[in-house]
Amino acid sequence: MAESVVQLKCMCKHDPWGKKGQDSLAARLAAKTPGTDFKIDNNQFYSEMWMGTYPTVPSFVLSTGESLQDYLKKHPEFIGKSVLDRAGPDIPFLPKILSMTKALPLQVHPDRKLAEQLHQRDPKKFGDPNHKPEIAVALSKFELFAGWKPLNDIQSIFGLKPLQRFIPSGHTHFNDETLRRISKSLLEAPENVVAETTDQLSRLPESAFGQQLYIPGLLDRLRKQYTEFDNGNLIAVLMMNFLTLGPGDAVFIPADGIHAYLSGDIVECMARSDNVLNTGFCPRAERDSVDLFTQALTFVPHDPQEAILPxxxxxxxxxxxxxxxxxxxxxxxxxxxxxxxxxxxxxxxxxxxxxxxxxxxxxxxxxxxxxxxxxxxxxxxxxxxxxxxxxxxxxxxxxxxxxx
The missing domain is CATH 2.60.120.10 (Jelly Rolls)
Structure with a gap:
């Protein structure tokens, strides 16, 4: 008789932003499945352990070796009628353990309408037509960028001389459209302009940043991770909420919510999708269209407290x-x-x-x-x-x- 509770064997990914060897909680947890052939290599980076039925990194039933997806197709009664009617014999969410030692790509996940269009246009890159809102719960100290700072805070930072060139003409009072246009300017800025702007900001006295005294130190930290030429540095540090959470604290990232996780170990869960648009903290060749990214942006949340999920x-x-x-x-x-x-x-x-x-x-x-x-x-x-x-x-x- 089929079991309604089964132990799973889960796989771990190797993105370069992951933690190395035994330092990675994702790797340590994945290696503890009884009888697994997964062994930790201390020279390898381990970033994400996936749990569920998403085909890229599927989970397997430990006792039989079959994929969880195949198991549920044979036993749809374990899903329950209401979820089965809505999602079929599938898990409609995707949990993961993430371990990160440097910033993940600056990203948004397309909403359902845009995801459908992108999947139709390029199914290899955008593997499903679904949106991808997500939550992240800290298992250790967890640093991240999530959503936008309040408009007043952004406007006051962009009053600094090195940043005034990015303000669209006629925008004396900032609104979300101002932010969309500034984001586009920052993401399209040539590498030498990004490096020059970062350098000019680092020469200003700390007091120039008002309440946001962390800005020069954080710019320096990101510059060391992804060079002074990465456009993501300026967007994240100047315009986004920078949060530090402790174990048990959580954030909610809506579809199209801009975010970049920075360091720590988390348990994450999202709608069953793997669609993403990246424009920073990654090699130029891997970045998506700036036009598409800025078109997809929404401006929620707009305050650090709004990002928190109690x-x-x-x-x-x-x-x-x-x-x-x-x-x-x-x-x-x-x-x-x-x-x-x-x-x-x-x-x-x-x-x-x-x-x-x-x-x-x-x-x-x-x-x-x-x-x-x-x-x-x-x-x-x-x-x-x-x-x-x-x-x-x-x-x-x-x-x-x-x-x-």
């Missing part, structure tokens, strides 16, 4: 040990169950599929008629309608993305 105690946790991250989209929510030594939690059944990963500690997970010994790095698909009981002698952290 968690709240979940009514699915019977003992009050489970918190929920609920972004304003229909594709998924995420539960975080955190137990200290000797604690337990029962999580009510969910009317849809879920994927869970143990991010720290060890313990037992009981489902009807079966008990699993679980530990850091173990990943499971949980079918609809299955209550879970967790207990631990040493402490346990579990993240679980689900659709209902």
């Amino acid at each position: 968690s709240q105690k979940s009514d699915k946790g019977m003992n009050g040990k489970t918190r929920e991250y609920a972004p304003p989209i229909s594709e998924f929510n995420m539960l975080a169950t955190c137990l200290n030594a000797g604690e337990s939690e029962t999580v009510k059944s969910i009317l849809g599929p879920s994927i869970m990963i143990v991010t720290k500690g060890s313990g037992k997970m009981r489902v009807p008629n079966k008990t699993f010994d679980i530990q850091e790095g173990y990943v499971y698909f949980v079918g609809q309608g299955v209550p879970l009981e967790f207990e631990t002698e040493s402490g346990l952290g579990v993240y679980r993305a689900y659709a209902e």
